[in-house]
Amino acid sequence: MDFTEVSLTALRVLRAVAEQGRFTAAATALGYTQSAVSRQIASIERLAGTQLLERRRDGVRLTPAGHLVLRRAMVVLDEIDATARELSGLPAQAGTVHVGWFPSAGAVLLPRALTALRRTDPAITVVTREGSTPALVRALRAGSVDLALLGSAPPFRPPDAETPALVLQTLTERSLSLAVPVGHPLARRDFVDIADLHGQRWIAGPASGEDQLMGVWPGLDERPQIAHTARDWLAKLHLVAAGFGITTVPESLAPAAPDGVRILPVRGGPQEQRRLVLARLPGPQAEPCGRVAQALRTAAIDLDTPH
Structure with missing residues (x-):
């Protein structure tokens, strides 16, 4: 076994597979064929002398050895990327924090936090990416994001059952x-009665294997009439403004609603609470990461404070 012969390509493929949770999704993200991804994983496992990924019916998960290799691989890949930036004449991105x-x-929340952080900590570079909660949890586990803003609905269970448990x-x-x-x-009126939701035309996000049908009121006791599907929240709200249907939104999105839209509470049924959760891996936090987390917490407090 000579692990020093492992290629940077294999390390990047391992990171992508751990993050995406499936070989096919990793291949799409990297622009590779699935067979090329499989060959790279087989190569790195052969050099490691052990299994790095557990193949399961619902995808793949890192083994303890896989977590170890990926943790070290992230250090190598970050250094290679920093070297490439310096060679191209760009300043090194010291204090870079990746947020999902x-x-x-x-x-609303993320732009406010980043705007405040630009004033208080201009040396910190924040790189962000959007994703579903399951995808962001995988990215945290893979080490490709440092912090993740996750959505959570009742009964508010932990976002995964992996160990160690995430700090939430x-x-x-x-x-x-x-x-x-x-x-x-x-x-x-200033509220909507749940009984009045029957027979409405809904604007909803496209359903997938890991995303719920977002946009339709939960527990509706009829088959919803989906007039339009859109993944982007702003697109949904503009479709609402144009009169093409109604959609559910977290109350925190009210400041972002365009003209022509009213954001109203719903009464007459169970309270549908939604949480926005900040997640990270356990262990000591680097100072830049802690500063970004504090900016996100402060922005959340500001949103909850009447003005």
Whole structure:
């Protein structure tokens, strides 16, 4: 066994597979064929002399040895990237923090936190990426993001069952609300009765294997009529403003709603609470990461404070 012969390509492939959770998804992200990804993983496992990935019916997970190799690989890949930047004449990105965010966090909270951080800590570079909660949890485990803003719904279970458990902090907990066109009959009052949701046209996110159908009121006792599907929150809200349907939104998105949209609470049924959670791996935090986390917490407090 001579692990010094492992290639940078194999390390990048291992990182992508750990992050994506599937060989096919990693191949798509890297622009490789699935067979090329499989060959790279087989090569690195052969050099390591042990299995680095556990193949399961629902995808792949890192073994303890895989976690060890990936943790070391991230150091190597970061140094290679820093060297490439310096050779190209760009300043080294000292104090870079990678943040993943659940879609609704990117409309209001994240920009506010980054704006404040630019004033207080201009030397810190923050690189962000959007993703679903399951994808961001995998990215945390893979080490490709340092912090993740995750969405959570009742019964508010941990986002995965892997060990060690992630460190979680609730930033906001708000009721799910409804976005309706200002000219819609539902917009005539200051709230929507749940009984009035029957027969409505909904604008929802596309359903997938790991994402719930976001945009339709949970527990609706009828088959919803989906008028339009859109993954992007802003697209949904503009479709609402144009009068093409209604959609659910976290209450925290109200400041981002365009003209022509009313954000209203829903009454007459169980409270539908939604949390925005800040997650990270356990262990000591580097100072830049801690500063970014504090900026996110401060922005969340500001959003919850009446002005």
